[in-house]
Amino acid sequence: MHLVDASKTAIELDERSQDIFRQIVETYLATGDPIGSRSLSKALPSPLSPASVRNVMSDLESLGLIYAPHTSAGRLPTDRGLRFFVDALLNVGELSNDERDGIDSELAGQGEGAFDAALTKASMLLSGMSSGAGVVLTTTQDMRVKHIEFVALDPGKGLVVLVGEDGSVENRIVDLPAGLPPSALREATNYLNAHVRGSTVGEARDAISLRAAEVRAELDEITAKLIEEGIASWSGASTRESGSLIVHGRGNLLQNVELRDDVDRVRQLLDDLETKRDLMQLLSLTEDGDGVRIFIGSENKLFSLSGSSLIMSPYRDSQRRVVGVLGIIGPTRLNYAKIIPAVDYTAQVVSKLIK
Template sequence: MKDVTSELAELSERSRTILRQIVETYLATGEPVGSRNLSRVLPMTLSPASIRNVMSDLEQLGLIAAPHTSAGRFPTQLGLRLFVDGLLEIGDLAAKERRQIEAHIAGKHGTSVDMVLKQASELISGLSHCAGVVLAEQQVARLKHIEFVLLEPGKALVVLVGEDQAIENRIISLPEGLPPSSLIEAANYLNTRVRGATIAEARSTIETELASSKAELDELTQKVIQAGLAEWSGSLDDRKSLIVRGQANLLKDVTAQEDLERIRQLFDDLERKRDLVQLLGLSEDADGVRIFIGSENKLFSLSGSSLIVAPFHDDTRQIVGVLGVIGPTRINYARIIPMVDYTAKLVSRLLT
């Protein structure tokens, strides 16, 4: 596929203007746009016949399409992507919305991280009239203490206690022939290194020490620690906490049967937590807003939905999660993109 720059370079100014107007009208009304209506709102004087010629060219490029027998046109997924990446003019948030976000997020010092993220998800859902989503490391708070509890031969419980008094329990497998003293030694070793660190930081430090043989531990004790590290890493499902709020917003103003079916499909998509976690995880590699449209990802290939997300950071500038919204592809990108970006930055500020 050609990149956005080359696609735009091949379009004349007239074609870009008409494509922008078709997309903006469709996003505002949800209706296909005809040449006569376009001739009334374009910032240039063109006859309906001239507009139809340009629309025909845009249709051949796969940027717009005609629904059924309608004479109007609406943007395809490719047309939406071209618009979002190259033609969209993103403004700033309205002062009222900025104050709303600040009142709900910036004023939450002392509140647990989990509660802040839930409130952020609910807030952004309400402002965007879409579903709000937040994905974060389950243990964002810094560690205070670690303890190993023998459950049965070959199994132990790892108890992680955070500075915010949050407790997380995980079960690990133990090496054969492990004496109880190795659990105590492993706990002592870890507690001298993890206090005040996040799980990610502690994992990195300990893995480095073990790899460079700096840790003076017997072989079985090292295996206990490595088993704990493996469990901390876990699968995406295990390591991530997913918050989804405001699904009911997606049902507002839905009347057409095909729209109801699309929303039903989206709800089914949201139930498949693993796929959504993996999709959001892709956004943790980017420092800025990311936008996924329709079938650009397998999760939304049937429901025709868009996802707009931005990462947030801890006090070491490490990305610890992402937040954003899920809605139909016909959402107000110009308004929601800065809203997601601003909310993510406020959450980052709170976490630092």
């Protein structure tokens, strides 16, 4: 499985330190409790005195991998420690055939509305296999340009006709620059069709913006202005500005939350989800590369919430274009070894369902 992490922690530990650190993290993931040197000395694969364990724990603490809660003499992993564990020590296996078949069966469907139903089921599946919320973000498909035509209307007014590869047609009325010769409409049409055909509207707009100097060098100023205004007339059409969200398992995020500050932070997260705040940023965080992206604790700036983890993966259409993202938002005490391959495979299945 191709795994893409949010960051890398450049730390090397000897075998003894790895064993102790791994036991601290695995105890935390299993129980949420800190573990002390005496318990660690009994749990290690090789005998080690509590005093020796304490020396190693001191080194791990100085590296910022573990810390001592004020209520206990034991140790817990820091966010940086969890990141190091996921990057360097976690054994991420493959799903069993039965687990794959289960996901395939749950998401399979036929007829009208089958894909939307699959997205909802994916959110429910991801929530059910974790102590967090299953999240699916889907974007509105941005039209891909097959042809653009400029047509003169009344004096000072023109029509921009955009034909999509899917056969859809959209029109926009634009102001024509003063003194525009009839040939400028034809030149603008030919230029755009030569340079943006096959692009999405958003991509076309970005490309013309980047080529502004070149456009003005190749064409006269009035024609260049017409091209810029014609493209700008679709200023709200990019998929990066719209999307829909499916969330299941919001209540899981409030379970086992004891401190008031933690409750307030989780409620803020839920508010952010309800208002779809920064959802397109979530898409941009995952669309580079094909693998799962992981954001742990304080690394997660998206929802202004420390103490949660995001495990997300994009899903793509038949042209390998990112059209959405799915995954899990939950506490840092997630079963990463189980959830990472499940998120990855679910994204693969959803991608195959897109037609």
